[in-house]
Amino acid sequence: MSSPAGGPTRLSLPHLLHPDSWDLPEWDGPRCEDPYGVVEKLGDLDSSIAMLMRYRNSLRPVHRLTTDVMLLVFANLVEQDDSTTLCSFGYGSNPWVTMSHVCYQWRTVVLSCPLLWTRISTRWPNAALTCLERSADAPIALEVCVDASAEAASRVIGAVLPHATRIQHLFFPSTFQSADMRALLAPLLEAPMPALHTLQVYKVRMDEDCFPLPDFFGGKTPSLKKLKLRYAIPGIGSVTYSHLTHLLLKGKKSKPITMQLSRLLGILEQCPHLEVLRIAKTTIVASSTEEKEELSPVSLDHLRLLDIGRSSANMISTLLSHLIMPDCAMRLYVLLEKGADSNFRFGVPDNLQELRLLQNITRLHVEYSCGNDYVTVQGNSNGNLFEFTVTIPHDSDMGEMQSIAGQFLQTVVNTLDLSTLEEFAISECYHQGVYIGLTKRRWAHAFHRMPLLRTLHVHVHSPTDAGFCRSMLAALATERDASTGGPLCPRLETLSMMNDKTWSSLHCYLMAKERLEAGHPLKRVSMRQPYYEDLEDVEDTDLPTLRRVVDNVDLEPPTVELLDFPDEKW
Numbered sequence: 001m002s003s004p005a006g007g008p009t010r011l012s013l014p015h016l017l018h019p020d021s022w023d024l025p026e027w028d029g030p031r032c033e034d035p036y037g038v039v040e041k042l043g044d045l046d047s048s049i050a051m052l053m054r055y056r057n058s059l060r061p062v063h064r065l066t067t068d069v070m071l072l073v074f075a076n077l078v079e080q081d082d083s084t085t086l087c088s089f090g091y092g093s094n095p096w097v098t099m100s101h102v103c104y105q106w107r108t109v110v111l112s113c114p115l116l117w118t119r120i121s122t123r124w125p126n127a128a129l130t131c132l133e134r135s136a137d138a139p140i141a142l143e144v145c146v147d148a149s150a151e152a153a154s155r156v157i158g159a160v161l162p163h164a165t166r167i168q169h170l171f172f173p174s175t176f177q178s179a180d181m182r183a184l185l186a187p188l189l190e191a192p193m194p195a196l197h198t199l200q201v202y203k204v205r206m207d208e209d210c211f212p213l214p215d216f217f218g219g220k221t222p223s224l225k226k227l228k229l230r231y232a233i234p235g236i237g238s239v240t241y242s243h244l245t246h247l248l249l250k251g252k253k254s255k256p257i258t259m260q261l262s263r264l265l266g267i268l269e270q271c272p273h274l275e276v277l278r279i280a281k282t283t284i285v286a287s288s289t290e291e292k293e294e295l296s297p298v299s300l301d302h303l304r305l306l307d308i309g310r311s312s313a314n315m316i317s318t319l320l321s322h323l324i325m326p327d328c329a330m331r332l333y334v335l336l337e338k339g340a341d342s343n344f345r346f347g348v349p350d351n352l353q354e355l356r357l358l359q360n361i362t363r364l365h366v367e368y369s370c371g372n373d374y375v376t377v378q379g380n381s382n383g384n385l386f387e388f389t390v391t392i393p394h395d396s397d398m399g400e401m402q403s404i405a406g407q408f409l410q411t412v413v414n415t416l417d418l419s420t421l422e423e424f425a426i427s428e429c430y431h432q433g434v435y436i437g438l439t440k441r442r443w444a445h446a447f448h449r450m451p452l453l454r455t456l457h458v459h460v461h462s463p464t465d466a467g468f469c470r471s472m473l474a475a476l477a478t479e480r481d482a483s484t485g486g487p488l489c490p491r492l493e494t495l496s497m498m499n500d501k502t503w504s505s506l507h508c509y510l511m512a513k514e515r516l517e518a519g520h521p522l523k524r525v526s527m528r529q530p531y532y533e534d535l536e537d538v539e540d541t542d543l544p545t546l547r548r549v550v551d552n553v554d555l556e557p558p559t560v561e562l563l564d565f566p567d568e569k570w
Contacts (some may be wrong), residue, residue, distance in 0.1 A: 010115040023534055035345045057103045070109045074116055101569065103358075118168075121145050123151040130160055133373040140197055146173040146204050150184065157188050164191040173204040177211050189216050196221045199239065203230040203250075204553035210257045213238040217516045222400045233257050233266060241270035245302075250309075251281040261295070261315065264289035265322055265560040269297045275302050280309035284319065299324040305566060310391070316347030321355060330386045331565050335393045336408075342409040344404070346377070358386060358416060365425040366412065367562060368435070373401045373497050387565055406437020413446045421450045425457035425466055425560045438468055443475035447488040451481075454491050457560045459498040467502035477511035487515055496526040496557035503529060512549040522550045526557040 014519065057063060059287055096116050100107040113424065114136035120128045123145040142160055147172045160167070160526045172191070196217070208488045213232045226246040229388060235247070251257030263285055268274065308316060310333040324357055334347040352358055364379040374391040392398055447453070460467050481488055492515070497503055525546060532538055546553045
């Protein structure tokens, strides 16, 4: 811009915002010469424009945050991304390099925070070297990528070795047992790692069987808290277990891990601080006779989640009988067994009172899925959720689940202590068959063991006329408590039913009337049946009659579903 002869004028935003007032040389003339050095001046103007853009960015609301606050925000992104997925967010330097180009302030924050440059992958060797340099002395996470070339992996591991004491998280593939991978990782796996917090062997497709985990880092990992293994079998001395809080093992579907019970208990004995134990696609086998005699109880006072994959009922019950878990949620997948006394075994030990296991049960839900030949038994014990998913083995002669439904329910009732039960639900998931053995006598026996029952739910999703209510209502209406002479379940207040074709309003009326006369009235009966839906006025049905003996009768039963079990990410 030109200025008057009296001297340069002060450049301000109004001058720049009105191009019609500009006085630029050769604005309308030929473009072939630059006698006034306009190009150089425009280059300086580009720098000024860049500074103005920086000034504009500084006026935006996000830039009211101080550098310290932005640093906390970015650092929190790293902490929240606890994913161990291959090549997850943050591995390599690319995400932070991209963020450093957003604006000057972000660049300052990103380049000054070593914590943001701690995730290193062998897939990107150049980025790994950048991260090592900028991470300073912060703890680092190393991912050995199965897709990385041998040259790239060797280059990264060689650069990381001097920083092995800083490695806090280490992830390598299940194919590390191959000759090439083992030779590549040998220096790293032999180096001491006092700061190692997480060790994970992640899944890579392989044809070999599951393999035993060798002794790593001289067996000295004093800070190790999370051990997650796919296709690998841990040994007693593989790592240091003294501070371990999470132990997750998962084998192959076609070739599951096989682990002796004594070996598993030996490892758990070294984990006094264990909080989560998850074992999947693993076959737990019996120990030798000598080892059985030496098995002692293992105290896991901090265990809050036990999740065991498909195993035999005998092995599950034996394992539970050797674990002391005062405050733990359990999810167990059990292969149903039939004992010599013709009673079923579904993984619950016989001596529950001595073990103080599954005590003070207040809620129980039994859900049949006979189309898939399994049944789920879920409940609350001392405030903790427990869940047994019981499956009939394929090579069993027990028949289908529908044929043993009544006998299995009796086994559940006889095995568990239901003296404190307040809510019981029985449901069925979309099946075409008819249940066998759910007789009036068996229901009377079941209700006799539930003296404090307050709420009863019956939900059926079958298109057939199968159901539970006919024999259930008959037991509640006609049977008597042998000790008191009164009705069964004297505290029963709420009864809900959904789509059970065997429902009998007459039985319900007789039961409610007798309870009312005995001083134990029902407070609510809630039903849902198709024949109530097509009527213009439901008051023309049997509902008014039921309301004579029940305070509240409605057609909106509550939804009753299995609770979501707390899960752990792999």
